[in-house]
Amino acid sequence: MPRWLPILLFAAVMTALPLIPGIPPFWIVLLDNIGLAALVAMGLVLLTGVGGLTSFGQAAFCGFGAYTTAYITTVYGISPWLALPASLVVAGIAAVLLGLMTVRLSGHYLPLGTIAWGIALYYLFSKLDFLGRNDGISRVPPLSIGPIDMYDPHTIYFVIWAMVLISAVLTMNLLDSRTGRAIRALRRGHVAAEAFGVQTARAKLLVFIYAAVLAGLSGWLYAHFQRNVNPTPFGPQAGIEYLFIAVVGGAGYVWGGVLGAAIVIILKEVLQGYLPLLFGGQGQLEIIVFGILLVVLLQLAPGGVWPWLANLVPLKFRRAVTGNADGLPARERVGGSTTAPLLKVERARKQFGGVVAVNDVSFEVNAAEIVALIGPNGAGKSTTFNLITGILTTTGGRIEVHGKPVDNTPPQEVVKLGIARTFQHVKLVPDMTVLENVAIGAHLRGRSGAITSMLRFDRGDEAKLLAEAARQIERVGLGAEIDQLAGSLSLGQQRIVEIARALCADPELLLLDEPAAGLRHMEKQRLAALLRQLKDSGMSVLLVEHDMGFVMDLADRIVVLDFGTRIAEGTPDAIKTNPDVIKAYLGALA
Numbered sequence: 001m002p003r004w005l006p007i008l009l010f011a012a013v014m015t016a017l018p019l020i021p022g023i024p025p026f027w028i029v030l031l032d033n034i035g036l037a038a039l040v041a042m043g044l045v046l047l048t049g050v051g052g053l054t055s056f057g058q059a060a061f062c063g064f065g066a067y068t069t070a071y072i073t074t075v076y077g078i079s080p081w082l083a084l085p086a087s088l089v090v091a092g093i094a095a096v097l098l099g100l101m102t103v104r105l106s107g108h109y110l111p112l113g114t115i116a117w118g119i120a121l122y123y124l125f126s127k128l129d130f131l132g133r134n135d136g137i138s139r140v141p142p143l144s145i146g147p148i149d150m151y152d153p154h155t156i157y158f159v160i161w162a163m164v165l166i167s168a169v170l171t172m173n174l175l176d177s178r179t180g181r182a183i184r185a186l187r188r189g190h191v192a193a194e195a196f197g198v199q200t201a202r203a204k205l206l207v208f209i210y211a212a213v214l215a216g217l218s219g220w221l222y223a224h225f226q227r228n229v230n231p232t233p234f235g236p237q238a239g240i241e242y243l244f245i246a247v248v249g250g251a252g253y254v255w256g257g258v259l260g261a262a263i264v265i266i267l268k269e270v271l272q273g274y275l276p277l278l279f280g281g282q283g284q285l286e287i288i289v290f291g292i293l294l295v296v297l298l299q300l301a302p303g304g305v306w307p308w309l310a311n312l313v314p315l316k317f318r319r320a321v322t323g324n325a326d327g328l329p330a331r332e333r334v335g336g337s338t339t340a341p342l343l344k345v346e347r348a349r350k351q352f353g354g355v356v357a358v359n360d361v362s363f364e365v366n367a368a369e370i371v372a373l374i375g376p377n378g379a380g381k382s383t384t385f386n387l388i389t390g391i392l393t394t395t396g397g398r399i400e401v402h403g404k405p406v407d408n409t410p411p412q413e414v415v416k417l418g419i420a421r422t423f424q425h426v427k428l429v430p431d432m433t434v435l436e437n438v439a440i441g442a443h444l445r446g447r448s449g450a451i452t453s454m455l456r457f458d459r460g461d462e463a464k465l466l467a468e469a470a471r472q473i474e475r476v477g478l479g480a481e482i483d484q485l486a487g488s489l490s491l492g493q494q495r496i497v498e499i500a501r502a503l504c505a506d507p508e509l510l511l512l513d514e515p516a517a518g519l520r521h522m523e524k525q526r527l528a529a530l531l532r533q534l535k536d537s538g539m540s541v542l543l544v545e546h547d548m549g550f551v552m553d554l555a556d557r558i559v560v561l562d563f564g565t566r567i568a569e570g571t572p573d574a575i576k577t578n579p580d581v582i583k584a585y586l587g588a589l590a
């Protein structure tokens with residue numbers, strides 16, 4: 001089924017609803033409120049559900065949008081339509097300022113930070129004289145198109161839902177793009193995304209601004225719908241409710257935001273309408289019942305109602321890969337005519353407090369060479385990988401790529417030099433397909449930004465990126481799994497997906513951390529064949545591996561670490577018979 005068909009059907013239903021003869025006006029008001037909340041929740045989907053940044057403060061951005069338009073339309077008498085860009089820009093600027101302070105926070109400090117500024121802004125709105133303090137601003141003009149003034153809920157309904165639909169389409173386009181994949185990777189931590197060039201701080205700020213602008217849009221609509229603005233709807237309680245809406249609907253799904261808004265607002269109305277009849281109007285019982293029902297709902301559908309419903313109607317939107325990977329620009333080579341080794345690690349050192357994880361280790365990797373780094377658990381192999389790829393800073397020594405120092409260079413810059421890696425503990429995004437995960441590897445080879453992607457002007461670039469990802473997936477032998485969610489594959493297969501992702505970066509040196517762990521015998525043989533093939537094509541491989549049969553068959557050279565110190569280096573035959581290595585490591589394996 002084409003992707004746009006359900007959207008078109010939804011648009012048709014929403015257009016027809018208010019035209020049904022005899023539909024109670026109250027229902028239209030309810031639908032207007034659902035649309036307004038859906039816009040805020042959609043921003044939260046991107047921010048919290050997709051990007052992993054929990055915010056309780058979104059209502060404040062509605063306030064920025066609402067107060068901006070209320071102020072300039074009443075004081076300067078300009079058209080609400082001209083005030084719209086101002087509302088969005090003010091909400092966006094507020095997001096930049098608050099985002100720069102907040103998105104650096106992690107763990108529970110981030111949501112606490114959003115609560116703090118949510119409360120602060122609420123009090124600010126209610127204390128400023130020019131915003132009317134607690135009384136707010138009244139006599140806000142209605143929206144109008146030509147001779148039609150949208151005084152009644154029936155007419156503004158079409159504007160609200162047109163905005164919801166346009167925002168949903170733009171948001172889906174954004175998520176289904178190079179920038180969207182970078183945002184979706186944030187939730188699994190920074191390390192993997194940064195290793196492929198994603199500027200995670202910038203991606204976080206982008207979603208923060210995007211969510212705030214959607215909230216600002218909702219605020220703008222709200223001001224011209226209610227025609228007066230006061231601080232109450234923009235306080236911390238509303239902020240909590242918006243987050244509730246996103247979570248109930250399904251925080252990871254654009255339509256979850258819309259569905260969540262419908263569920264929460266209708267439920268509240270029904271309870272407020274009927275419970276006082278049942279219990280004789282005793283003190284706000286509906287709020288308690290509302291809370292209990294939401295908790296029950298989340299128990300039944302922990303990921304939200306949208307994915308639960310989507311599972312009942314399993315519609316598959318298969319991604320056709322149509323582009324030509326040859327059109328993708330190759331990574332710019334930095335080696336040039338230098339005779340320096342591809343990778344030179346010289347007396348690299350890493351201390352964690354009193355622990356010397358890497359103790360003045362030196363070795364080199366040359367072009368078209370497979371080098372293995374072996375040693376007992378805790379010998380410092382993964383730490384060495386992290387020093388080379390910029391995830392950790394060195395305590396001493398020097399690391400060079402083509403003679404260029406890279407120690408203490410950010411991972412996003414290291415990958416540009418042609419170094420791509422896999423991880424000992426697999427770092428894929430489980431709810432993204434194999435194709436989407438692998439395409440993150442080609443992040444630096446694409447150019448499209450957020451706006452281009454939202455407007456779908458990125459299709460040429462995107463087709464080439466996906467074609468490259470598909471080519472690498474075929475290359476590692478996982479073509480049949482291309483549309484599977486990465487989280488549904490076996491751990492061994494996930495390691496191979498990581499290799500395909502690394503190959504997408506067009507590397508000169510592949511760093512593989514235990515690539516054969518979890519693979520069956522035949523799979524290991526296929527992996528060894530692939531790595532030999534890569535070597536024949538001129539690529540180098542540095543691998544950490546505990547399977548000695550695999551290493552001895554494959555490596556040109558082996559470097560052995562023990563307690564962070566290099567104890568031997570040589571060909572597999574020399575290493576097999578080295579007494580120090582047998583004592584420290586091979587003996588233990590025998």
Ligand SMILES: Nc1ncnc2c1ncn2[C@@H]1O[C@H](COP(=O)(O)OP(=O)(O)OP(=O)(O)O)[C@@H](O)[C@H]1O
Nearest residue numbers: 352355357375376377378379380381382383384424
């Ligand atoms: N972030 C950290 N903080 C403190 N100590 C660390 C940190 N990372 C690693 N270490 C310590 O550094 C030493 C080397 O660890 P590393 O993970 O590099 O070993 P490894 O050779 O990769 O081991 P394995 O084969 O088990 O993966 C260990 O003693 C480990 O406990």
